[in-house]
Amino acid sequence: MKKCHIAYLACTAALIGTGLGAAPPVAAHRVHVVHPGESIQKAVDAAQPGDTVLLTYGTYHESVEVSTPGLTLRGVGRGTVLEPEAGASTGTAPSTGSGAAKTGKTGKDGKAGKAANSCAAGGNGICVVGTKDHNVDDVTVASLTVSGFAKTGLYATEADGLTVRRVTAVKNGVWGIATEHSVHGVFRNNTARDNGDAGLFLANTVKEEQGATDTEGTVVEHNRLEGNRIGVTVRRLRNLTLAGNHLTGNCAGVFVVGDENKPKAGFVTVRDNRIERNNKSCPKTARLDALQGSGIVLTGAEDSLVTRNVIKDNVGKSPLSGGIVLFKSFVGTTSERNRISDNLLRGNSPDLVNTDTGKGNTFEGNSCRTSKPAGLC
Template identity: 25%
Template sequence: MKKPVAKLALWLCLLITSGAAFAAELAVKDGQSIQEAVNAAAPGDVILIHPGTYKESVYIDKDNITLRGVVVEGEWPVLDGEHKRNDAILYSGNDVTVEWLTIKHYKGNAIMGQAGNNYVIRYNRVIDTGVYGIFPQFGKNGLIEYNVLSGIEDAAIYVGMCDNVVVRHNEVFDNVAGIEIENTRHAIVENNYAHNNTAGLLVFITPGLPIKTAYDVILRDNFVVNNNTENFGAPGSIVAKVPRGIGVVIMAADDVIVEGNIISGNTTAGIVITDLGFVTDIASDPESEPNPDRIAILDNLMYDNGTDPVPEIKAAMLTQFTRRGPDIFANNGSAQEPDNCILQKEQYITFGLKKWSKCERTNTHDIDTYLLADGAPPREIENDEDRTKRLYQGICAGCHAYNMRMIGPPTLAIQALYHKNPEGIANYIADPHKIRPDYPPMPTQSHLSEDLRRKVAEYMLEIEK
């Protein structure tokens, strides 16, 4: 009997000395702090958030952390920003999961990723969280599924400068933009229900960002219905220029496939394919190619679109002597691209597709997912310069394009305002306050160390494009 015991003891000793660790579950109850649990957590730990109301912002700068709400007899854990906190959850770690939470009444974002890879955001309810609902930025290999989001003044789900992303089974309604894929590559948006937004699904290139391209995006099997809400985006922002009543917008992105969607009741148009002139200045970033190339419209069920178009579409209708607006509308450069195609053009009411060819591809059944089977390697920081660049790309660039307005003022304007004063920027981002009435308040970045805030500020003042 002694030999098996001795072998077991030896095995346990080897396991411990080999560095293996056991994940722990850390419980957070009503009245306790989620942030304190995050601070105490080790990689691999699961933080279980029990029903109650939590009035805080949570920062996750560790790898392999799970925030999981515990729902008991219909009672959810609720993060409440009380209309005064900017963000509910900010994560910069890799392999972060956020699930089963109700998040409401924040001013900036519900869940924002800042350059973390292998993220999972699912089963959350997001209500009235200001600028964005779910906002992963500069991350690779992400899954966003089974979330319900409403009342967002920009995009409910906004995937910015990411790679290898799947957005599926979400419901987005009563927002300006339902789901927006911006400057992102290798993304699938499928089986979502986008209704009663200003626009339902958007695939964009925004000029002035570090990532200059958006391509290889599949929009399939979505319900895109009655997206006719008046635009209530922040005046001057890009999304504030999107006309109401559009099901799908493809602006300057390449290699986008639209397949198997039900697109109905969108009063301006079912699908709009356009160049950068739609809502931006084409000349603002010469490195961003302005036209959408290799767009493929496959079989979709489209009806009851274009019943009350905005004036720009009505003007195009006059050229064809029709009173009915389009299922599909292509303008300017997008109308001239011969490599754009449509499978069965006769099924739809179309404008601007005379030079489009017939698609050779009939479906995307050969593409199951764009998620990486083995995940993405964690972002490694080789030195201080690389860390500073990553922080700028993962935090600052999502709201501050170089020479055009997004949610925040352009980097050029910040450089002029804080010329030779990085300390001023560093102090402001640690404790921001609303200065200009035409911009929303900036979320605090006080979770960054004083030294990192100073280095990012210096980088921002020196960057040239």
């Protein structure tokens, strides 16, 4: 019996060895290496889901569209730099546009049609682009710099599970890093500096009126936002966390923005951030008053938590100046049921501000010295 059993196992192994009954082979993920002077877009178009496009050290004068699910676009650090092509627009005026036109519908492999590069036409550096019918899933952009683009350094729309890490976005005309219509995002260890509007801009949409959408747990953590108009803007979104970020030298640190649309913006957690000296002066725009000296501003938002932040030396003369500010939206929508707790505030002008008439907002356990109205500390 023992010999028969051994013979059976040997026969089975031989059958498997010849491929009979074997599992189908798994396609290998490939690395496409690109050097300065070579086309990033060509490598991205050739890549399959799960592949990596690796950009070596140097400067690339190109805009890139990504619509392949599971693709990683990665540099080797800040010394991998994407800048606009020669002759491209380099305007710096903030805009309310989305920053990139969408490409055609995706095919079976999730790739967009070979339309003209709308990313470059929109004044953007890197675009991660899906469609309303087919999100682009699980794209990663990492370890590179996007600088000097007329609108946005890195822009994404209709993205599910986008990861952006160790990206440096510098001196782009509108936003450093921006997303619309996207869920499950992770933005970690990035630097956004000296961009025309927000360093990091997250929104439902900027082209139409629409209620706040659920990001399904997007996380923004351990980023450095410096010298922008606003460090981080969260516009018409719900279910999102900002944690452990450092915001300094902006006109305003964090904006959580809602309006009259339903559902309201809210269920945003802002915790464990360091927000200091956001005293740059920015003029009034069509949608927003002049800004200076704002740490965290909630306007038209509900059911949000602001806790365990260190907020220091934010001083200005704007109606929105202060360490933590609750402010009725500019279309008259109140903020409601927000909890401001256990924050350390020093040297702000003032530390806490509540000019909102909304109900259910609470201030408790904060270490602060000045407030408007008095009594919030």
